[in-house]
Amino acid sequence: xxxxxxxxxxxxxxxNHAEMNKAEKVIxxxxxxxxxxxxxGEWLQRxxxxxxxxxxxxxxxxxxxxxxxxxxxxxxxxxxEVRLEQTGNLACPDCGGNNGTxxxxxxxxxxxxxxx
Amino acid sequence: xxxxxxxxxxxxxxxxxxxxxAAIREQLRGKKIMLINLMSSPGSGKTSLIxxxxxxxxxxxxxxxxxxxxxxxxxxxxxAAVGAPVVQLRTGGFCHLDAAMVNRGLDALPxxxxxxxIIENIGNLVCPAEFDTGAHKNAxxxxxxxxxxxxxxxxxxxxxxxxxxxxKIDYLSLGDFDMNxxxxxxxxxxxxxxxxxxxxxxxxxxxxWINWLKKEIAAFRKGR
Numbered sequence: 290x291x292x293x294x295x296x297x298x299x300x301x302x303x304x305n306h307a308e309m310n311k312a313e314k315v316i317x318x319x320x321x322x323x324x325x326x327x328x329x330g331e332w333l334q335r336x337x338x339x340x341x342x343x344x345x346x347x348x349x350x351x352x353x354x355x356x357x358x359x360x361x362x363x364x365x366x367x368x369x370e371v372r373l374e375q376t377g378n379l380a381c382p383d384c385g386g387n388n389g390t391x392x393x394x395x396x397x398x399x400x401x402x403x404x405x
Numbered sequence: 406x407x408x409x410x411x412x413x414x415x416x417x418x419x420x421x422x423x424x425x426x427a428a429i430r431e432q433l434r435g436k437k438i439m440l441i442n443l444m445s446s447p448g449s450g451k452t453s454l455i456x457x458x459x460x461x462x463x464x465x466x467x468x469x470x471x472x473x474x475x476x477x478x479x480x481x482x483x484x485a486a487v488g489a490p491v492v493q494l495r496t497g498g499f500c501h502l503d504a505a506m507v508n509r510g511l512d513a514l515p516x517x518x519x520x521x522x523i524i525e526n527i528g529n530l531v532c533p534a535e536f537d538t539g540a541h542k543n544a545x546x547x548x549x550x551x552x553x554x555x556x557x558x559x560x561x562x563x564x565x566x567x568x569x570x571x572x573k574i575d576y577l578s579l580g581d582f583d584m585n586x587x588x589x590x591x592x593x594x595x596x597x598x599x600x601x602x603x604x605x606x607x608x609x610x611x612x613x614w615i616n617w618l619k620k621e622i623a624a625f626r627k628g629r
Contacts, residue, residue, distance in 0.1 A: 291536070294503065298418045298421065302416045302418065303414075306412055307412075310410070325560070325564070326561070327531055327561065373594075377556065377557045377560065377590060377594065378594070379564075379593060379594055379595075387593070387596040388596065397417060398416065399418060400413075400415060401411055401412060402412050403409055403410070404412055405408075405409060405410070
């Protein structure tokens with residue numbers, strides 16, 4: 290249930306930026322979460338509703354954009370997307386090289402938010 | 406009527422944790438104390454491995470332990486009983502350790518004379534993989550009764566670890582665990598993973614782990 294810890298951090302960032310921008314109410318929060326993370330949107334929203342109660346972010350909706358797991362091959366010049374739940378393999382589909390570096394997939398970012 | 410505004414944030418949710426983790430790593434490097442984060446499912450043998458490791462390193466490497474448990478001190482008591490420095494962190498329901506919790510554990514541990522600290526993380530293959538604890542190495546245990554399919558179910562854990570200890574190999578003859586499939590699945594996710602096959606019960610394979618540990622600590626002290 291690391292969703293709880295993650296939600297606390299999201300709320301902290303959101304309230305901080307809301308204050309800096311003199312917002313009265315937070316409407317929508319746009320998150321970018323990497324495909325390698327097991328975060329579940331529905332749970333995240335429930336925790337957020339609970340933790341944000343009584344703050345200006347109370348009732349705000351979380352919108353999650355999942356970033357695909359992308360790997361830059363270390364053997365050939367290619368970059369490729371990995372669907373781990375289907376393949377369980379990070380190796381390059383073109384050359385079989387398994388020395389790539391992760392381009393995306395581990396993001397945990399608050400991107401933007403809509404405020405009043 | 407109030408207008409809606411879109412505010413650009415682009416802030417990493419785990420930035421605070423990552424910063425603290427990096428500071429812990431740096432600070433311990435200065436003190437020449439290596440920190441290993443040990444993760445696994447419940448019951449796979451983390452405490453047994455630590456007990457065996459204390460035995461194997463006796464007289465050459467001083468090992469301290471940070472024990473994390475949701476709400477008990479059973480493991481810490483076992484370790485304290487053999488006279489090793491140990492700190493118990495009660496996470497009170499939290500499913501993982503983060504850098505702040507590890508920092509509290511480090512503060513409570515008498516660091517003088519220690520060469521190595523092992524964190525026994527909460528038994529869980531999901532959440533602990535997400536948080537940098539400040540460790541110099543991430544290690545995990547998979548025990549034979551859990552099955553050889555775990556890399557498929559918990560890929561992140563197998564991706565973030567440097568070392569895999571396959572424990573309870575004395576159970577191999579009792580089930581259909583396929584060591585070759587496991588190795589293939591693990592290396593597909595993480596070709597840099599070092600793998601040892603061990604049994605904390607019989608002692609099989611433990612010498613290789615202890616020797617690896619001694620070599621790693623020696624290299625760490627030389628700043629590698």
